[in-house]
Amino acid sequence: MLESDLHAHIRELTAGMSGSFPRVLLGPGDDCAVIRTDSRSVLTVDQVVEGRHFSPGTPIDLVARKAVARSISDLAAMACRPVCALATGLLPSGYRHARELTERLHHWANHWSCPIVGGDIATSPAGTPLSLTVTALGGLREDEPPVTRAGARAGDEVYVTGALGGSLASGRHLAFEPRVADALWLRATLGTDLTSMIDLSDGLGRDGARIAVASGVIVRVDAASLPLHAGTAGWQDAVGDGEDYELLFTVRRSLGSPARSPCGTPVTRVGRVVAVGSDRSTGACVVHLPDGTVIDASEMGWDHA
Amino acid sequence: MLESDLHAHIRELTAGMSGSFPRVLLGPGDDCAVIRTDSRSVLTVDQVVEGRHFSPGTPIDLVARKAVARSISDLAAMACRPVCALATGLLPSGYRHARELTERLHHWANHWSCPIVGGDIATSPAGTPLSLTVTALGGLREDEPPVTRAGARAGDEVYVTGALGGSLASGRHLAFEPRVADALWLRATLGTDLTSMIDLSDGLGRDGARIAVASGVIVRVDAASLPLHAGTAGWQDAVGDGEDYELLFTVRRSLGSPARSPCGTPVTRVGRVVAVGSDRSTGACVVHLPDGTVIDASEMGWDHA
Numbered sequence: 001m002l003e004s005d006l007h008a009h010i011r012e013l014t015a016g017m018s019g020s021f022p023r024v025l026l027g028p029g030d031d032c033a034v035i036r037t038d039s040r041s042v043l044t045v046d047q048v049v050e051g052r053h054f055s056p057g058t059p060i061d062l063v064a065r066k067a068v069a070r071s072i073s074d075l076a077a078m079a080c081r082p083v084c085a086l087a088t089g090l091l092p093s094g095y096r097h098a099r100e101l102t103e104r105l106h107h108w109a110n111h112w113s114c115p116i117v118g119g120d121i122a123t124s125p126a127g128t129p130l131s132l133t134v135t136a137l138g139g140l141r142e143d144e145p146p147v148t149r150a151g152a153r154a155g156d157e158v159y160v161t162g163a164l165g166g167s168l169a170s171g172r173h174l175a176f177e178p179r180v181a182d183a184l185w186l187r188a189t190l191g192t193d194l195t196s197m198i199d200l201s202d203g204l205g206r207d208g209a210r211i212a213v214a215s216g217v218i219v220r221v222d223a224a225s226l227p228l229h230a231g232t233a234g235w236q237d238a239v240g241d242g243e244d245y246e247l248l249f250t251v252r253r254s255l256g257s258p259a260r261s262p263c264g265t266p267v268t269r270v271g272r273v274v275a276v277g278s279d280r281s282t283g284a285c286v287v288h289l290p291d292g293t294v295i296d297a298s299e300m301g302w303d304h305a
Numbered sequence: 306m307l308e309s310d311l312h313a314h315i316r317e318l319t320a321g322m323s324g325s326f327p328r329v330l331l332g333p334g335d336d337c338a339v340i341r342t343d344s345r346s347v348l349t350v351d352q353v354v355e356g357r358h359f360s361p362g363t364p365i366d367l368v369a370r371k372a373v374a375r376s377i378s379d380l381a382a383m384a385c386r387p388v389c390a391l392a393t394g395l396l397p398s399g400y401r402h403a404r405e406l407t408e409r410l411h412h413w414a415n416h417w418s419c420p421i422v423g424g425d426i427a428t429s430p431a432g433t434p435l436s437l438t439v440t441a442l443g444g445l446r447e448d449e450p451p452v453t454r455a456g457a458r459a460g461d462e463v464y465v466t467g468a469l470g471g472s473l474a475s476g477r478h479l480a481f482e483p484r485v486a487d488a489l490w491l492r493a494t495l496g497t498d499l500t501s502m503i504d505l506s507d508g509l510g511r512d513g514a515r516i517a518v519a520s521g522v523i524v525r526v527d528a529a530s531l532p533l534h535a536g537t538a539g540w541q542d543a544v545g546d547g548e549d550y551e552l553l554f555t556v557r558r559s560l561g562s563p564a565r566s567p568c569g570t571p572v573t574r575v576g577r578v579v580a581v582g583s584d585r586s587t588g589a590c591v592v593h594l595p596d597g598t599v600i601d602a603s604e605m606g607w608d609h610a
Contacts, residue, residue, distance in 0.1 A: 026453060030453050032379050032380060032382070034347050036345055037344065038342065040341055043338045043339075049429060078339070088350055122358075124357075124433065131436065133350075133438045135440040138337070140339070149336070199336060214335070
């Protein structure tokens with residue numbers, strides 16, 4: 001398929017975009033898109049690569065969904081509203097599903113109110129992996145400070161949305177729901193008491209350590225409190241499996257537990273933030289087991305080599 | 306190299322970014338970057354792929370430069386100021402130059418006042434092409450309407466910056482200067498008389514046709530007036546070679562010719578916009594030869610298959 005044919009297809013898909021998404025002043029088709037932005041914008045980019053983030057033969061709809069959802073999940077982690085996205089595809093020569101892939105990318109981006117306003121297609125040699133890149137832009141009003149990884153303080157409670165573990169084995173890593181609405185509810189409910197947040201892509205251990213290091217604290221998790229998906233073997237799966245795309249966040253007051261967001265998402269208290277002690281010079285995520293054992297889980301998740 | 310090692314390197318490279326670039330409220334290292342944005346933002350994304358946009362063995366500095374410059378050139382085409390960028394790399398397994406590549410990407414992005422505030426690294430099987438993606442965000446003030454491809458009107462004069470042709474053969478496609486300053490000067494000088502603009506990536510013929518189709522006009526170019534690089538064989542090279550990354554633009558009054566921008570860039574009148582006639586139902590870019598021949602050049606450039 002020639003790039004010009006695909007561009008014509010994209011023009012069909014995006015006709016009337018400004019009507020549906022008034023922030024889009026100029027959609028795809030020019031050198032750049034033009035977007036009405038808030039005074040602060042939030043930006044992220046992620047890739048999904050065949051053989052790494054999805055298996056060969058994965059339905060195109062799920063590939064597109066994951067590509068968009070991963071970036072939207074990053075916006076959720078900052079508690080901001082999606083505004084728009086850009087997508088690129090590196091397609092192996094002879095790839096026959098460019099139209100369907102494009103259509104599904106636009107579908108999921110629109111579904112999450114983050115229309116794709118620009119993109120690029122390139123081809124790589126036959127046999128090389130399909131690769132997609134999605135950049136997402138979100139907006140923050142002037143009275144909405146970003147929720148980063150750096151605000152956790154000793155005494156804060158630690159929570160997660162949803163349940164954890166077994167995402168890759170169950171296929172949930174392809175079909176998760178980015179927690180945007182939950183994140184916006186948390187911000188609206190908690191204000192500055194929502195002290196830090198991250199989305200769980202590499203596992204609670206490693207991602208928890210990211211909050212801990214950025215905030216200069218210890219994130220202490222109680223293994224017995226971790227909400228597990230059915231079929232997971234135990235706390236290790238919740239801490240180390242990765243690709244949960246749930247929110248891990250810290251709160252300066254109690255939310256109570258168990259609780260649910262207005263979307264029906266479970267919100268579970270899983271631990272507490274404690275000060276870096278004399279035995280540790282840096283932040284870490286530690287797991288307390290019921291028998292009293294304490295395990296440093298900071299490197300139990302994925303480190304993508 | 307582990308992703309966590311590269312992240313540490315990126316933290317070193319970007320420490321103090323907010324001091325150098327005050328719009329960057331939160332740089333790399335969290336789920337998203339946070340940027341102070343204008344009320345309108347301009348967005349583009351482009352890929353460079355080994356074997357397609359650069360040859361195997363191209364110096365890493367030039368690969369990084371081209372990856373950044375292509376996206377900045379798209380911002381220039383909208384006559385807007387660079388604000389920030391995001392970059393991803395798909396690196397073949399065992400790729401040994403990730404640190405240098407990252408450093409040079411940041412170098413060039415900073416050089417063009419478009420700091421890289423976020424990114425992602427993934428690996429692909431050994432032997433697959435290196436691929437980079439750069440998203441760029443630019444800003445427009447409320448009193449600065451975007452300069453699109455759609456504003457050309459019959460009677461406008463047609464101009465290009467710089468000289469054209471032979472970019473791939475000469476290696477200039479790796480080391481061109483995005484025409485941001487020239488574009489801002491054109492907007493400041495011409496205001497709404499700068500009626501349309503595009504950057505020349507696929508050749509004057511094809512890119513001129515893009516203005517023509519978007520504006521519903523004919524872009525008529527005089528072959529004899531085309532500014533050619535030394536070593537090019539003739540007008541065909543200027544029209545069809547592609548990858549010039551010069552600006553093609555239309556103006557509602559005369560700039561005079563030849564002229565230079567304050568940066569010293571030549572600005573040459575190369576033709577005129579004429580109305581779509583009774584013999585054509587759609588826009589096109591046509592070249593008038595000295596012998597009176599008229600050639601439709603709308604498909605003479607690159608169509609990236």
